Amino acid sequence: xERKVGVWLIFLLHPLWLALGNTEGNALxxxxxxxxxxxxxxxxxxxTLVNPCTWFHVTCNNDNSVIRVDLGNAALSGQLxxxxxxxxxxxxxxxxxxxxxxxxxxxxxxxxxLVSLDLYLxxxxxxxxxxxxxxxxxxxxxxxxxSLTGRIPMPLTNISSLQVLDLSNNRLSGVVPDNGxxxxxxxxxxxxxxxxxxxxxxxxxxxxxPFSPPPPFVPPTPISLPGRTRVQRNL
Amino acid sequence: xxxxxxMMLGRHFLKILISYGLWFLLSCSLxxxxxTDIACLKNIKASLEDPFSYLKSSWDFNNxxxxxxxxxxxxxxxxxxxxxxxxxxxxxxGLKGRFPVGIQNCTSITGVDLxxxxxxxxxxxxxxxxxxxxxxxxxxxxxxxxxxxKALANCSYLNILKLDHNRLxxxxxxxxxxxxxxxxxxVANNLLTGPVPSFLNASFSxxxxxxxxxxxxxxxxxxxxxxxxxxxxxxxxxAIGGVTVAALIVGIGMFFYYRKMSKIKKKKDDDPEGNxxxxxxxxxxxxxxxxTNPSVFAHFI
Numbered sequence: 314x315e316r317k318v319g320v321w322l323i324f325l326l327h328p329l330w331l332a333l334g335n336t337e338g339n340a341l342x343x344x345x346x347x348x349x350x351x352x353x354x355x356x357x358x359x360x361t362l363v364n365p366c367t368w369f370h371v372t373c374n375n376d377n378s379v380i381r382v383d384l385g386n387a388a389l390s391g392q393l394x395x396x397x398x399x400x401x402x403x404x405x406x407x408x409x410x411x412x413x414x415x416x417x418x419x420x421x422x423x424x425x426x427l428v429s430l431d432l433y434l435x436x437x438x439x440x441x442x443x444x445x446x447x448x449x450x451x452x453x454x455x456x457x458x459x460s461l462t463g464r465i466p467m468p469l470t471n472i473s474s475l476q477v478l479d480l481s482n483n484r485l486s487g488v489v490p491d492n493g494x495x496x497x498x499x500x501x502x503x504x505x506x507x508x509x510x511x512x513x514x515x516x517x518x519x520x521x522x523p524f525s526p527p528p529p530f531v532p533p534t535p536i537s538l539p540g541r542t543r544v545q546r547n548l
Numbered sequence: 549x550x551x552x553x554x555m556m557l558g559r560h561f562l563k564i565l566i567s568y569g570l571w572f573l574l575s576c577s578l579x580x581x582x583x584t585d586i587a588c589l590k591n592i593k594a595s596l597e598d599p600f601s602y603l604k605s606s607w608d609f610n611n612x613x614x615x616x617x618x619x620x621x622x623x624x625x626x627x628x629x630x631x632x633x634x635x636x637x638x639x640x641x642g643l644k645g646r647f648p649v650g651i652q653n654c655t656s657i658t659g660v661d662l663x664x665x666x667x668x669x670x671x672x673x674x675x676x677x678x679x680x681x682x683x684x685x686x687x688x689x690x691x692x693x694x695x696x697x698k699a700l701a702n703c704s705y706l707n708i709l710k711l712d713h714n715r716l717x718x719x720x721x722x723x724x725x726x727x728x729x730x731x732x733x734x735v736a737n738n739l740l741t742g743p744v745p746s747f748l749n750a751s752f753s754x755x756x757x758x759x760x761x762x763x764x765x766x767x768x769x770x771x772x773x774x775x776x777x778x779x780x781x782x783x784x785x786x787a788i789g790g791v792t793v794a795a796l797i798v799g800i801g802m803f804f805y806y807r808k809m810s811k812i813k814k815k816k817d818d819d820p821e822g823n824x825x826x827x828x829x830x831x832x833x834x835x836x837x838x839x840t841n842p843s844v845f846a847h848f849i
Contacts, residue, residue: 338681385629387627409627409629410629431627433627455626457629477626477634479626479627491729496707496731497659497683497684497707498657498683498730499681499683499705500681501658501681
């Protein structure tokens with residue numbers, strides 16, 4: 314009797330076990346659910362498979378853990394999901410040249426094996442998460458040509474492996490660091506933003522010298538009497 | 549008749565010109581106007597002798613897919629699918645010729661490595677106009693001659709500047725000391741003379757200046773003509789001053805000593821037996837004592 318129950322249990326739990334089985338597959342499937350895919354590039358992303366390693370545009374290592382997601386130039390839109398931060402062995406996240414919008418998830422800061430983060434040429438909004446400063450193996454950080462706002466997070470200067478940084482063509486503001494790894498970056502990396510300042514940009518930050526002297530005091534124009542035309546003075 | 553032919557040719561030529569121009573503009577906009585980077589590499593390839601065909605074999609300008617120059621040997625791009633050169637690494641390729649000024653069309657280049665080749669001639673005087681955003685410049689192990697251009701001081705993003713193992717002569721421009729981001733600097737094994745620069749945020753070792761006929765100052769030996777070294781000058785001055793002060797002290801001390809001695813001598817002359825007055829007082833006391841003692845009186849009766 315007990316053996317029968319055992320067998321039935323296995324049959325019951327089997328699909329459940331499969332569904333729970335692969336965190337990485339589930340994470341990528343959440344991404345698929347959040348993206349609009351007119352060209353069906355994600356057609357092979359079948360969550361019933363034991364792991365995502367056979368999916369197109371996904372590469373795994375010898376332990377069946379995802380190391381690359383290559384979805385550049387795929388006409389995708391929609392938004393990213395925080396579950397991407399669960400891909401703990403991910404080295405290359407290539408999502409460039411799409412129409413993906415919404416914020417960059419802060420959970421991407423958990424991808425401590427990440428070597429390349431390419432989100433350029435999309436419609437991302439919001440800030441660059443400070444947590445990206447935790448990506449201590451990052452070599453390529455290309456977020457150019459989006460609508461990112463806010464400041465450049467200082468923790469990025471601590472990423473000593475950073476070789477290529479492109480934050481150009483966004484709506485960033487505030488001071489551009491030139492210490493740590495940022496000593497290797499030139500105005501090219503920061504061009505065409507909203508209101509960046511600092512020595513790299515050529516615009517001094519407000520409050521720091523040199524700043525322009527206050528405008529000269531001009532007394533207010535006298536109130537004109539009715540019937541007379543008033544000469545407008547430019548203050 | 550001739551005029552008619554001329555007009556036809558002229559019109560034809562104009563059509564060609566217009567269509568070429570349009571094609572140029574179109575391809576420019578498609579590749580986000582990085583025609584310049586393609587021109588840059590074409591120019592470099594044309595200006596350098598390539599005896600081992602490193603460039604000839606890999607730098608093929610006929611395959612015009614997006615970002616195709618990014619697959620060229622020695623070319624690193626900003627983005628893999630865009631013809632925008634980030635670094636040019638042409639080290640150890642047996643290349644001959646002069647510094648390839650065509651590189652100025654690679655307007656976003658930051659890394660230039662031409663080390664270990666057979667390049668000759670000067671480093672261009674207007675280097676900061678050619679590669680204004682350079683962060684790493686390695687021209688070491690070539691046959692570059694002439695002076696180190698002052699304009700390198702305007703390449704303010706330079707972190708690494710390697711000019712060693714060439715035939716550069718003259719002085720190192722002191723303005724190079726203004727390079728705020730410089731982390732590595734070497735001019736060893738050249739024909740340089742004169743004082744080494746003093747850098748704002750860095751200091752370099754003797755190895756970085758070694759094997760030049762006349763570099764001096766800073767970590768090197770002192771420059772001739774100036775005081776042997778500011779330190780020995782100070783030490784000599786201090787020593788002389790110290791000796792002078794000591795001599796003065798001794799002199800004054802001796803003066804006072806002799807004065808004291810002569811004063812004491814004078815005193816002795818005034819009172820040769822010294823304290824005679826005190827002794828006489830003691831004597832009276834003794835006599836007094838004998839008068840008060842009865843036993844003494846008894847003797848007398």
